[in-house]
Amino acid sequence: MDDTTFAECIKNERKNAGLTQKEFALKSGLGIRFIRDLEQGKESLRLDKVNQALAMFGYRAAPVRSSQ
Template sequence: MEERNRNNDIALFVRESRKKVNLTQVELADITGVGLRFLRELEQGKPNLMTDKINQVLLFFGHTLTIKPISDETRRSMGS
């Protein structure tokens, strides 16, 4: 079974942002045009979700996925 991380940055951001605007998962899924199952999996930190769908949700909150360089220290800790 794949490991989920409810505390990854995207999962936390979406869950906390949704709660700040007082929306249920059902409401946010409807507004953003993604399925309820997808939104639940996103908030649960499921790996391997489709980036276009993640962006549909993030755009609602005025954000998008971006490429960001990592530090040399992080790179070393990843074994690269």
Template sequence: MMPIQSAAQLGSALRLARKQLGLTQPDLALAAGVGVRFIVDLEAGKPTVQLQSVLKVIAALGVELALTGLDLP
């Protein structure tokens, strides 16, 4: 598991996942229903990307986002 503590780290992790799947940025954008520019900005670590769109990209990659260190019911 890779700890994510910044937008840049999230972008790097998602870029790695995309490349491991053999997807181009346009391929991922199409699969996630977002624009290519969004993928470029996300992978570059732009801190103002929309969370809902980030979650779509995460789902399209088949990875998950998890929070640890919380005692959730």
């Protein structure tokens, strides 16, 4: 995902799959409110749910060193 945020990645992948937020929520087993919050970049989200959303497109959250 390089410098792409979770929000951008999820939104792009969802759109590429031709899914609405509601369809994505149903397919992933997540709530529509969570999907909206995720795509809007809310900073305090449960990591297990973020990974559940990312897994739909073959991703997972992992520790990455910052480029400082």
